[in-house]
Amino acid sequence: MSGEEKTESNTKSKYPWSNYTLKWGRGEPVSTTQYVLYAVQIAAVIILSYLSVTLLGPLSYSGISLFYFVYPFFLVFTLWWGIWGILGAYVGCVIGAGLMVGLGPVASAAYAISDFIPPLLVFIIYRGLLANRGIDPLWRDLTNKEVAGVKTKRVTAWILFIVINGLILNAISAELGVGIENYLGLIPSGAYWGWWAGWFFGDLLAMIIITPVLVKGLTNLVERQGLINGGWIT
Amino acid sequence: MARDDVEARTSKKYVRTFIFSMKTGTPIEKLHVLTKFFMIAAMSVLALYMFDIPVSKGGPDIIGLIFLLTIVFVLLIISGTTKYLANSYLLLALPVPISEFIWWLFFNGGLPGAREAFYLWPGFFPIGISTIVLVGVFGVVYYRTKSFVIAIIPALLLWWITVMAGVFDFSSWATWFKISVGAVDSFTLPSASVTVALSKALGFAVLIYTSFLFLLTTRDSEIAGAMRQLGLSFKKAFFIALIFRSLNTLLIDYENIRIAQTARAAGVNRKNVFSKIIDLAYVSIPLVATMIRRSTEMGVALYARGFDAAKKVTEFKETKGITYMDVTVVAILSVFLIYEVVLGHNINHMIIR
Numbered sequence: 001m002s003g004e005e006k007t008e009s010n011t012k013s014k015y016p017w018s019n020y021t022l023k024w025g026r027g028e029p030v031s032t033t034q035y036v037l038y039a040v041q042i043a044a045v046i047i048l049s050y051l052s053v054t055l056l057g058p059l060s061y062s063g064i065s066l067f068y069f070v071y072p073f074f075l076v077f078t079l080w081w082g083i084w085g086i087l088g089a090y091v092g093c094v095i096g097a098g099l100m101v102g103l104g105p106v107a108s109a110a111y112a113i114s115d116f117i118p119p120l121l122v123f124i125i126y127r128g129l130l131a132n133r134g135i136d137p138l139w140r141d142l143t144n145k146e147v148a149g150v151k152t153k154r155v156t157a158w159i160l161f162i163v164i165n166g167l168i169l170n171a172i173s174a175e176l177g178v179g180i181e182n183y184l185g186l187i188p189s190g191a192y193w194g195w196w197a198g199w200f201f202g203d204l205l206a207m208i209i210i211t212p213v214l215v216k217g218l219t220n221l222v223e224r225q226g227l228i229n230g231g232w233i234t
Numbered sequence: 235m236a237r238d239d240v241e242a243r244t245s246k247k248y249v250r251t252f253i254f255s256m257k258t259g260t261p262i263e264k265l266h267v268l269t270k271f272f273m274i275a276a277m278s279v280l281a282l283y284m285f286d287i288p289v290s291k292g293g294p295d296i297i298g299l300i301f302l303l304t305i306v307f308v309l310l311i312i313s314g315t316t317k318y319l320a321n322s323y324l325l326l327a328l329p330v331p332i333s334e335f336i337w338w339l340f341f342n343g344g345l346p347g348a349r350e351a352f353y354l355w356p357g358f359f360p361i362g363i364s365t366i367v368l369v370g371v372f373g374v375v376y377y378r379t380k381s382f383v384i385a386i387i388p389a390l391l392l393w394w395i396t397v398m399a400g401v402f403d404f405s406s407w408a409t410w411f412k413i414s415v416g417a418v419d420s421f422t423l424p425s426a427s428v429t430v431a432l433s434k435a436l437g438f439a440v441l442i443y444t445s446f447l448f449l450l451t452t453r454d455s456e457i458a459g460a461m462r463q464l465g466l467s468f469k470k471a472f473f474i475a476l477i478f479r480s481l482n483t484l485l486i487d488y489e490n491i492r493i494a495q496t497a498r499a500a501g502v503n504r505k506n507v508f509s510k511i512i513d514l515a516y517v518s519i520p521l522v523a524t525m526i527r528r529s530t531e532m533g534v535a536l537y538a539r540g541f542d543a544a545k546k547v548t549e550f551k552e553t554k555g556i557t558y559m560d561v562t563v564v565a566i567l568s569v570f571l572i573y574e575v576v577l578g579h580n581i582n583h584m585i586i587r
Contacts, residue, residue, distance in 0.1 A: 034533070035473065035533065035536075036476060041525065043480035044522070051488070100445070103442075103445065104278030104282070105274055105278055106275060106282060107282065184282055185434070188338050189342070190341030190342060191337055191341040218523065221523065221526075225530070
C-alpha cells in the first residue's frame with residue numbers, strides 16, 4: 001500500500017456519518033442561510049410549544065401538556081443543528097409553553113430547564129458515544145435499512161432510542177419539570193405523580209409517533225442541502 | 235429617536251403587537267420594553283411568593299394577590315386591550331384558575347389545623363348566590379361561545395364550588411331559599427385548604443394576565459431595539475428580531491398547511507386524541523420543509539443585500555429612551571418587592587391585624 005493510500009484509509013471512517021461529531025464546528029463561520037435558519041427554527045419551536053399546550057384544551061395547566069408534541073421536533077433539530085436546537089428547545093419552552101400560556105417569566109425560565117437537559121444529553125450521547133458504535137446520530141437507522149450504502153442496526157437503534165430518549169431522558173425531563181413546578185408552588189404535592197405520569201407518557205407517545213415521520217421525511221432533504229451541523233455550532 | 239420617527243409613530247392610532255394591536259399614546263405604550271419586562275417579572279415573583287407563604291407563617295397573602303390582580307386589570311384597561319382580551323383570552327384562561335383551585339383543594343396534603351366539613355351535596359338545592367353563579371357563568375360563556383357543553387361545564391364547576399362551602403349553603407345572606415333534594419353527603423378538609431386553594435387560583439390569574447399584558451402591549455421591533463440599547467451587536471439583536479418576526483409567519487404557514495391537508499381530504503379534522511396525533515405527524519413534514527425553504531430564501535435575500543459585508547448599519551427606529559415614567563414604575567415595584575419578599579411583610583397582616 002502506498003503512503004497516499006495509507007493516509008486515505010486512515011482518514012476514512014467505516015460509517016457515513018463520521019463527519020457529525022462533537023467538535024465546535026467545521027472551522028468556517030456561520031453562513032447567512034444558517035444564521036436565518038437557526039433563528040427560524042427557534043421560532044418554529046416556540047409556535048409548536050405553544051400549540052402543544054393549547055391544542056388539546058384551552059391553555060393547559062401550568063404549561064404542562066398531556067401531549068407535548070414539540071418534544072420530538074426539538075430533539076431532531078438538536079441532532080441536526082447542535083447548540084441551536086438546544087437553544088430552541090429552551091427558548092421555545094420559556095416563551096411558547098410558558099409566557100404565551102400565562103406562566104410568567106420566572107416560573108417559565110425555571111421549568112424550561114426540563115427541556116434544555118434532554119436535547120443536550122441526546123446530542124452528546126449520540127454524536128460522542130453511539131456514532132462510533134454504528135448508530136446513526138441523525139436517527140435515520142430508525143426508518144432506513146441502510147444509510148449511504150452501509151447497513152444499519154435497526155433493532156439496536158430502536159432499543160437505544162426507546163431506552164435513552166423514551167425512558168431515561170424523558171424521566172429526567174418529567175422529574176425536572178414537575179419537580180421545579182412543585183417547588184415553586186405551582187403543583188400540589190398530592191398531585192405530583194399524576195402530573196409526572198402525564199408528562200412522561202405524553203412525551204413518550206409524541207416521540208414514538210412523530211420522530212420516525214420527521215426523520216424519514218426530512219433528514220435526507222436537510223442533509224442534501226448541506227444544512228446539518230458537523231459540530232456544536234456549524 | 236429622530237423627530238420624523240416620533241411623528242411616524244404618533245400619527246398611527248394603533249400599532250401591531252405580538253398577539254394583537256395596541257392603541258398608541260397610552261401610558262403602557264409609552265413604557266420602555268425593559269420596564270414592561272421588569273414589571274411582569276416583578277409581578278410574577280410577587281405572585282409566586284405571596285401564594286406560597288406557609289400556613290405556619292400566617293398563610294398566603296390573599297389581599298396582596300387581589301391587589302396585584304386589580305393592578306393588572308387596571309393596566310389592561312389603560313392599555314386599551316380589554317375588548318380583545320374579553321373576546322379571546324379572558325374565557326380561554328378561565329379554566330386554569332378554576333382547575334388550580336380544585337387541584338389545591340383536594341391534593342394539598344399535610345396542611346396543619348382543624349378540619350372543616352364540606353358538602354358534595356348539602357341535602358337541598360340552594361337558591362341564592364350559587365344560583366346567580368350558575369346562571370351568570372352559563373349566560374356569559376354561552377353568549378360568547380354559543381355552545382351548550384362549553385358553557386355548562388364551567389358554570390356547573392363554579393356552582394359546585396359555591397355549593398361545596400358550608401358557609402354559602404347555611405348562611406341566610408348567601409342562600410335565600412332551600413329546596414330539599416336527596417341526602418346530605420359531606421367530607422372534611424383542613425380549614426386552611428380553601429385559603430390556600432383560593433390564593434393559588436388568584437396567583438395564577440395574576441401570572442396569566444400579566445403575561446398577556448406584556449404580549450398584548452409589546453412589539454417585536456421594540457425588543458430588538460432594546461437589545462441594541464443593552465449593547466448587543468447588530469447581528470445578535472437582528473437574530474432575536476428574526477425569531478420574533480418569524481412567529482406570525484410560521485403560525486400562518488401552520489394554518490395554511492392544515493387547511494391544505496383538509497382540502498386534500500387528509501382527514502386532519504378527526505376529533506379523537508390519537509387522530510390528532512397522527513394529523514400532527516402529517517402536518518409536521520410540510521411545516522418543517524416550509525421553514526427550511528423560507529430560511530434559505532431569506533438567507534439568500536440577506537446575502538444579496540450585503541448582510542455579511544455591511545460594516546455600519548442603520549439603527550432601529552423603535553428604540554425608546556428611559557423616561558421618568560419608567561423610573562417611577564421600576565421604583566414602585568422594587569419597593570413592593572423589598573417590602574414583601576425581602577423584608578417578609580404581608581399586606582394581609584397589614585390590613586387584618
